[in-house]
Amino acid sequence: MDDHQIIEDFKNPTTRNKAFNVLLERYQQRIYWHIRKILIDHDDTDDVVQEVFIKVFKNLDGFREASQLYTWIYRIATNEALTFLKKRQRKQAWSIDDVNHDLENKLTSGSYIDGDEIQVKLQKAILTLPEKQKLVFNMKYFDDMKYEEISEIIGTSVGGLKANYHLAVKKIEEYLAQD
Amino acid sequence: MRIKASMSDETPYKKLKDPQLKNNIFGVPEGYFDSLKEKTHLEVSAEENRFLKKEQLKKGVFNVPDGYFDKLNEKIISATSITKEEGILGNEHLKGNAFTTPENYFEKLNAEILSKVKPEAKIIPLYQTTWFRSVAAAVVLIMVALLSIPKNEVSESELLSEISDEAIINYLEERQAIEYELLSSIEGLDAILDNMILEETSSYSFALNENPELDYDFEYLDY
Structure with a gap:
């Protein structure tokens, strides 16, 4: 099933779930690793990757295929990951250096590295x-x-x-x- | 790995081969070596039966992770090749993944996402409904009409001219004081402001709803 077919099947309520399953199978790992390299921490990545696919699910109906499906999903993932960092920075009243320091700590002492x-x-x-x-x-x-x-x-x-x-x-x- | 040819026979410094140069120019006190021999002999015999001789002590106390030396070579080669001509670009080892996930993570992830999206009905925000938009448009039209009706009353400056400067100053000062008091009495004002900022930064979700292909700029991508 190519990406175009996934989008078509998704628009049909009877094949929607199956199409979304195929999409998940195809992209979840690539998107996970893309976000992981930005956020470093596994748990943070887990939160964001779920958020990304929920957004994809909610908006795929209106996807007009002006871009490729996977660049669209990457775009959402990039935005969500950066927004996640920005939110944390605001919440903790951190400087950008604090954010980087936190990421470096996670790199050296975090789990799953x-x-x-x-x-x-x-x-x-x-x-x-x-x-x-x-x-x-x-x-x-x-x-x-x-x-x-x-x-x-x-x-x-x-x-x-x-x-x-x-x-x-x-x-x-x-x-x-x-x- | 390249092995450099031994250079010992090809040394260009021929002068060093002059046998005279090998003569010892240093001396020692008379009988030094005899006494040294005795001294060391004594020390050795005294130590001979002590714990340092025990074989098990010769085993190191240090340990390395399993397979450390097998990987060491590979690591050194990959590390040194970075600084050479090819740089990081041709270094396949570096492209390896430094991160891992919990066991069976991806199998579970699918189920988790599906459980979150399935039961949800599509919620259309109020501002996207047709009736809301019509009412909003009507309200705007009425307001514009009201504002454009010319005022027959006396102008503002005329009104103000009848009030003394002192009264105006008092009024403004009082108002400022009230505002200040009001603001300082709100608990957690900072938190409220933070939330407002957060909501604004989350406006991308609105953009997503409006335009699923995300034709908006990345405000966070800066140099």
């Missing part, structure tokens, strides 16, 4: 990047996405994304070269 030293160091390096560079780096480096797709998701020109990605790579290499 299994990477070896160099992999964890890479994640720490990613945390030092500005928001957009972080997103582009994760999607390009780990998920092998095309710039055109990333552009649909975070709404920046392909040229801008390339510049952001190269900056990110440079900064991360500098970070990893430090002792």
Whole structure:
């Protein structure tokens, strides 16, 4: 079943549940890992990933297929994850540095983190990047996405994304070269 | 891994091969080595039967995780290759996932999401209903009509000219004091303001309802 078929079947009440099940099977893991790299913590990610798919369920009826289904879901996921961080920042009256510090703590002492030293160091390096560079780096480096797709998701020109990605790579290499 | 050729036979410093250079230029006090031998011999024999000789003590007290040395090589290679020409981009090890999930997490996740979406009927917000919009439009029209009726009464400045400056100042000061008192008496004002801000930041959900394809800007994506 391709994505178009999922959307069609979802609009029909008799096939709606089955279509949504297929959608979940297809995208839950990709979306989970995308959010996990932003939020680091498993429990936070669990909350947000559920929220994302509930939003997808509520809005898929009106989806006009101007973009691909999965870039649309990624877009919702990115927005929800960033909003989650912003809400926590406001609630705790944190600065952006506090947020990053909290994420770094979760990286070094949180549960369900299994990477070896160099992999964890890479994640720490990613945390030092500005928001957009972080997103582009994760999607390009780990998920092998095309710039055109990333552009649909975070709404920046392909040229801008390339510049952001190269900056990110440079900064991360500098970070990893430090002792 | 590349192995560098031994350089010992090809050293360019030929002068070092001069046998004279190997002569010892340092001396020791007379009979030093004889006394040293005696001294160390004594010490060794005294220690001979003591606990340091016990074999089990020679076993290290330190331990490493299982398979540590097998992974060590791989880790060093991957770490060093980062700083070389290819950088992080060609490093497959780094692309590995540093995160894990609880066991069977994804199997349970499906069920959890489905349980949350199924029983829910689609709720149409008040502001999206047709009757609400019609009433709102009518109210706006009436207000515009009322406001556009020209006033026949005396102008504001004319009215004010009849009141003394002192009275106006007193009135304004009093009003300010009341407002201040009112604000400071509200408990948890900060919390209320925080909530208002939070609600505003959640306005994306409204955008989602209005436009399912999310044609709105990301306000949080900054450089």
